[in-house]
Amino acid sequence: MRTLLVTGPGGAGRTTVAAATALGAAGRGQRVLLLTGDGDLPDGWFDDPSGDGGRPVVRRVDSGAHFRAEILAFQERAATALGLLGATPFDDEELTELPGSDRFALLRALRDAAGGDWDLVVADLPPLPDAVAVLALPEQLRRYLRRLLPPERQAARALRPMLAQLAGVPMPAEWLYETAARWDTELAAVQAMIEDPATTVRLVAEPGPAAARALRTARAGLALRGLAAGPVVANRMLPTESPDPWLSGLAAQQQAHVKELGEGVHELPHLGRDPRTAGDLALLEPPAVPADAPTAPDWAVEDRRDPDGVLVWRIPLPGAAKPDLGLVRRGDELVLTVGPFRRVVPLPSALRRCTVSGAGLTDGVLNVRFTPDPDLWPRTR
Structure with a gap:
């Protein structure tokens, strides 16, 4: 299974490029999963009037549903302790997700995808730099868990009642260690998927004054995590041979900024309209990531x-x-x-x-x- 993580500055068209990539791969007979947090994809993107082409499976990352499910599951596991404290449990309909919950929902979606039978998983990540922060979460959270609840302490489970009497303080409950172990297993699966050599990051940008700086920072952040980003996809490129001086001037500015994005930049045309159909997406499919794509150099x-x-x-x-x-x-x-x-x-x-x-x-x-x-x-x- 190959994984393609698509991100870029906000508004650069990363969702469109991710969808075009997934549709193109599915049309070539691959089993493709598209993960996206965008719940308003155009209905015509994956319609095939001929019925001959394949379609990717589109799975929306619902951060609200994930947040509610996790809180309710926690309440159930900690029901005894919460009851002793006199806590009033929450109902599903009154729970509203907190800021940052979308990151954890995306990690859960990636973990579930890692266990599926896919040829290609295309993940539409948040904009930079949030995307880099999401990719860093599994390693960071696992480190926190090891520090706060060292795994070697679990070997003393049978001695906890005696230790509690000797120390005069309550010992951590069994469910706490079980929960930490479950979280560590889930995070390890996501971390392995992110760090797998078959995982590639694709950066999408609309050439402009701030694009090169944002991508330079992103590349450094990805390299810090041991991840490599392939050539940049320059989106919404204007035609360079327009007789209109105003349009040709804007195109010249874009070309100047493209040179700042590095080598091997792949340019996608501006359609003059928002892409609404599968045919539009076909015009915006970047080159497929080769199986022997370079990975990040070792430390x-x-x-x-x-x-x-x-x-x-x-x-x-x-x-x-x-x-x-x-x-x-x-x-x-x-x-x-x-x-x-x-x-x-x-x-x-x-x-x-x-x-x-x-x-x-x-x-x-x-x-x-x-x-x-x-x-x-x-x-x-």
Whole structure:
């Protein structure tokens, strides 16, 4: 199964491109699932008057329904504790979703899709930078769960009653550990899907003054998560050979901005109208992502102890700028900040016995220098 994650600046047409991609793949005989949070897709997008072409399965991510289901399930599992507190449970019809619940609904939809029998899953993600934040959630939440409810503590389940008497305080309830374990399993499935080499990010932009800056920041944020974005899809491109001087002037401006989007940009035409039919979508299908599409480079440790006496951790961060970089070591972890994005990563075992001696960004690669700690590094004769 291949997964295509489609995002871009707000209003760039990412939903249209995601739908066109899904429709084109389905027309070639693939089993395609389109995930989208847009509940108002045009009725004619997936109509096929001839009946010969395939259609993708369209699944709307309903954040409101997901939020209500999760709250009601939590109430049921914690009914005893809530009853002792005198809490009044909520009814389904009075629950209104809270801000941010759409992110968790999307993660659940991706997890469900990972267990399906699909050739291609096309996910219409939120606009940048929310999309990068969504993709970071599984790893972040799993880290929080491990810190707050360490899995190794679950080994002492049989001793909890005795420990509670000795300590004089109540121990965490069984359902709490069971819930944490269930959440970790679900998040691990989504994280594996996101980090799978068969998963690709497609960036969609309408060329303009702010597009290049937004995509540069997005590429850095994706690279921080170990994800690679393919060539940009430039949407709503105006014809360059118009006799109208006003229109040709706008087209020239677009072409100038396209050059700022990097190499291999694929241009989609402006139809002069909103796409309303399957035929319109067919005109807006970008090239299919090849099976051997490049993935993000590995974060490699380079041994320079012989010439320089240091180890270097090479972290590819294309699009990152030096003023936006932050680097802090915290125990056996490294806290990396790139613009609005942050990631806490465990150090490779060899680097845990070293001290950070410097860092530099060169050609989109952050080189973090580590000097072996003589008190921790094995001595050689």
